[in-house]
Amino acid sequence: MLRHNLLLIYRNFKRFKSTFFINLLGLSTGLACTLLIYLWVKDELNVDSFFENDDRLYEIMEHRVKTDGIWTAYTTSGPTAETLVNEMPEVAYAAAVGRVGKSTVSVDDTNLREVGKPVGTDFFRIFSHTLLVGEKDKLLADKNSIVISDALAMRLFKTTENIIGKTIDLDHELQLHVSGIFKKMPGNASDQFDFVWSFEKFKEGKEWLTGWGSTSALTYVLLKKDASVAAFNEKIKDLVKKKTDNNVTHRTMFAKRYSEIYLYSKYENGVLVGGRITYVKLFSVIAVFILIIACINFMNLSTAKASRRIKEVGIKKAVGAGRRTLISQYLGESLLLSFLSLMVALLVVDIALPHFNTITNKSLTLDFDSNLILAFTGIALFTGIIAGSYPALYLSGFNPATVLKGKINTVVGELWARKGLVVFQFSLSVIFIVSVLVVYKQIVYVQSSNLGYNKDNILYFGREGKLWDAGTLESFLAELRNTPGVAGASTLNHDFTGHMSGTYGVKWEGKDPDDATEFENFTVNYDVIEMMNLKMAEGRTFSQQFGSDSSKIIFNEKAIAFMGLKDPIGKTVQLWGQDMQIVGVVKDFHYESLHENLKPVFFRLAPQDTHIVMTRLAAGREKETLDQIQKLYLKFNPGFIFEYTFLDAEYQAQYAAEQRVAILSKYFAGLAIFISCLGLFGLAAFTAERRLKEIGIRKVLGSSELGIIFLLSGDFTKMVVLAVVIAIPASYLLITYWLGGFAYRIPLTWWYFALGGLLALLTAWLTVGTQAIKAARVNPAKCLKDE
Template identity: 75%
Template sequence: MLRHNLLLIYRNFKKFKSTFFINLIGLSTGLACTLLIYLWVKDELSVDKFLEKDSQLYQVQEHRVKSNGIWTSPTTSGPLAETLTSEMPEVEYSASVTRPDRITLSVDDTNLKTLGRSAGKNYFKIFSYRLIDGNRDNVLTDKNSIVISDALAIRLFNTTENLIGKPIELDNESKLFVTGIFKKMPLNASDQFDFVLSFEKFKEGRSFLETWNSTSVLTYILLKEGTDVKAFDQKIKDLVKVKTDNNVTHRTLFTKQYSKNYLYGKYENGVLTGGRITYVKLFSIIAIFILVIACINFMNLSTAKASRRIKEVGIKKAVGAARKTLIYQYLGESLLLSFLSLLLAILIVDIALPHFNIITGKYLALNFNPALILSCIGVSIFTGIAAGSYPALYLSGFNPATVLKGKINTAIGELWARKGLVVFQFALSVIFIVSVLVVYKQIEYVQSQNLGYNKDNVLYFPREGKMWQEEPLESFIAGIRAIPGVMSSSSISHTMTGHNSGTYGVVWEGKAEDDATEFENFTVNYDMMETLGIEMKEGRTFSKEFGADSSKIIFNEAAIEFMGLKDPIGKTVKLWGEEMQIIGVAKDFHFESLHEKVKPVFFRLEPGDTYLVMSKLAAGAEAETIGRIKDYYQKVNPGFIFEYKFLDNEYQAQYVAEQRVALLSRYFAGLAILISCLGLFGLAAFTAERRLKEIGIRKVLGSSEFGIVYLLSGDFTKMVILAICIACPVSYILLKFWLSDFAYKIDLTAWYFVGAGIMALLTAWITVGVQAIKAARVNPVKCLKDE
């Protein structure tokens, strides 16, 4: 019986080749998209979930009340970790940790600049990273200790064995000793680094880490099993207030499970509103929709070709075939086609995966483990049943007496259902098209927006070695300026890409006592503002021509407006208790992404507190200029590796998630339209075949080819127009929500929706037109012949 059914299925596929290939291509494309998105979503959901004590591992964060709402910060005070261990019995271990930074490590003549961080002594007790060598209880107890990854050990020593106690030089100055070796971070770890230093070493010369007013470190804790996290949060909520004798009332502490930081990292006014999880949900929905579009094709084409299978159904029923048997046969066809589509989809994914990894920035692979195999089989079975259930029920329900006469009564409901499915397909396609257009234009907008400073051809690199001394720094910058191709050069505390160094220590006349608004603090050297092309609204920048400017300050327009100062030039404010005279007001510029509004900023002159050297290069000869800078750098700073970045690349990196969404949306929209058009193509072919005699009669009576084309494409045109009318308001609501995440955004004009509708309509016309023209050109004699 099974062999007989398989033979029938094979003959059916062979008989209806066009339907078979349309369904195969549509289903395989839909399954390939689903499989790619499944791999990506699975990887996203696995980030940081590999840690042994995931349920007990938390990060302490802060809500900070400002005049315009609540800002949530991942950084906390230096003394917090030790205080939690000593005063909170719920805490098993805690550690202060710095953000990863690139630092030069040296062994003999080998100098490497690699990513590392400093951490408290309990770091490896909190994080269960695998130690190849060393004891996690004491690897960071000595301030001169360094724990390195096995990958870094190979690069420095060419081995991972017998390295405990081996010396490594830090920045060609401090000598550290290897106390442990850990397995390189897995790919699904959000934190990637190659070494860990003692936090006690990092604290040397940084007295601010001992105060509660400073917030510059990350604090991680391991809670004891069974701890009530909500009760613990209430207990530590006002700890900063207590430790500062009630001076700091705007900072409240709370905990967040470490593994949730990656997907749930976005806060608005102190409330968790999402993060990367938004895109995980978005692409999961897209995968479902694309698969649904492919299933709709199968349903429509199967029911549309019913007229060509009515005799088969009638004969089988006449000789005693039960309806259940027919349902199993047609579901078998659907399931077999689904499994064939799955095999083709796996081949497509295998070919597309390298390019998909480039787009997503991941290292996904088709590893056929039990989970993936079961998932693929499950999706394939679901697709086969979903796509084949309606055709199976529809075909098996024919009356044998009626169908053997060659007649089939098509119910009005069935016609409307088929048309409704086409409308649904194209509505989704139009939503995809509008989304692609709007996302593309928004990304283009943020990339071309005037930021208030010139980011183009600005190269920067960190101060290292001799440059940490102020006089050699000035001499070094002067040497950089003398290099052909360098237009200007100076130094600054941090880049212009995001919040880095804020303070609420600015006091002005009329400031409210409870105001704790943070001002972004840019520490600069002479000529830094000129190098960045920051324009002044009034006043001047820092200049040696006016003597010492260390007691002077420059604000941006947003700061002056916030403070309510009229005629600010010459007025004084207090910064951390010291009087500072305002000498200039800079025009507003975007030091954060366009997700954020421009915030209050001030500049102060303190060359010794700058950490990056920035140089403006002349356009057209960047490669030659960089080569000269590198030669000069290595001559002045031997033993250090010259690593640089461009400011415009750093700016673009802020929108990497949006850029990936834009590119992926473009691909998925194209595939959704392709699948929809395949179905439309098949339906148009069957419609033309079913109306072949009508076409012949019309041609005999004098109808033109254009009239025939218009007749056949009219119904499809109405369906696509209805889809456009449904899709436009839906896409408007969705895109309005997406754009709300940007403080500066494009306007959703009607042209995006009109353009998407026209594109969908033209695509449908071309698809249907091919079949309509073919039918219109058929010889009417052939049309009117009996079988």
């Protein structure tokens, strides 16, 4: 019986070649999209979940109350980890981690810029990184030790053997000895680093890391197996208040599972509202919809061609075949086609994966382990059953006496179902088109918006080595400013691409004593405001012409409005207990992404407290200027590596997730439309074939070719127009939700929806039109020769 059914399936595929190839192409395209999204979603869901004690590993976070709401921060005070492990019985281990970034590591004449961070002694007890050499409880017992990855060991020593105890210079200042080697983290680790060293060593001489007033460290804890997270959070909620002399009440602590932070990281007013999980859900839905669109093609074409298989059904039923037998045959046909499509889809995925990895910034692979094989087989089975169930039930339900007479009583419900499926297909296509248009325009908007400063041709690099000496820094800046092609240079504490240094230590006359709003702190050298092309609303910038400006302060307009100051120039405020005179007000500018609203900002002059050197290059000669800057840098800082970042590139990186969504949406929208049009093409071809005699008669009676084209295209046009009407409100709701994540966004005008509908309609006309024109040009004599 199996062999017989397979033979029948083969003959049917061979008999209806066009339908077979349309279904194969549609299903394989839909499956390829689904499989790519599956690989991406699986990787996203597994980020940071590979640690041995994942269910007990938590990061300590803080809710900070401000007048305009609650801000949720990932930073804590330096003593938090030590306090938790000593005072909270629920905590097995705790570790503080400093935020440093890249540093120079050196062995003999080899100098490398690598990502490293200072960590607490119990770091490797909390995070189960694979240790190749060393014991996790002893790795950082010595403050002068360093633990490196196997990849860094190969770059520094060309081996991982016999390097324990060898010395590595950190920033040419600290001599640390290697105490262990860990295996480089897998690609699905959100925190990638090459070495760690002692937090105890790092905090030496840094008073701001020893008190509760500053929040410059990250804190991780491993809870005991029987610990209740809810009870633990209740106990640590007011810890900052208990540890501060002034009873700080605006900072409340809580623990969040570490592996959840990657996907669930977005808070609004202290409430978790999502994060990357939004895009995981979005693309999961897109995968399902694309698969459904492909299945709809199969259903529609299978039921549409039923009139050409009625005698097969009638004869089988007449000789005793039961409905169950026929259902199994047609479902088998669908499943076989689904698995053939899966084979084609796997080939497409293998070809497309490198490009897909480039877009998503991942390293996905087709490793056929048992889970992957099971998942792909399940998707193919699901597709085959969904696509074939309706045609199987439909075809097996024919009455043998009726069908052997060559007639099928077309049920109105069946026609409406088929049309409804086409409408559903194109509704999704229109939603995809509108979404792509709006996402593209929003990305263009955020990339081209006036930020209040000029980010073009600005580069910055860390202040390290000899540049920490004030006299050396000034000499370096003087020569840098005189370098041909350099339009400006200065130093500051952080770049213009996000919140880095906030304080609630600003006080003014009339301030609410309960207010804890953070002001962004830009600690700067001279000429920063001029170099960044920030505009002054009133007053002046810092200038050496007025003597020392160390007791002067400049605010942005948002800060002045927030403080309610009238005629602010010359007035005095307090910063960390010191009187500061307001000498200027800069116009508001965006130092964060356009996801965020404008916030209060101040500039204070303290060159000794700046951390990065920022330089503006003259346009048109960037390459030669960069070469000169590198030579100058190495002259002042021998043994260090000149590594820089362009500000505009860093700004664009803030929208990496949105840019990936825009690119992927464009591809998936195109494929959804392609699959929909495949089905429409097949239906149009079948309709034209079924109505050939009618067309012949109409032409004999004087109908023009244009009239025939309109006749054949009319029903399909109505279906697509209905799809547009349904899709517009649905796409409006979807896009409004997505744009809600931006504080500054484009207005939703009518033309996005009109253009989306028009594109779908034009695509449908082109698809149907090819078949309509072909049918309209047929010779009526050939249509009517058997009448």
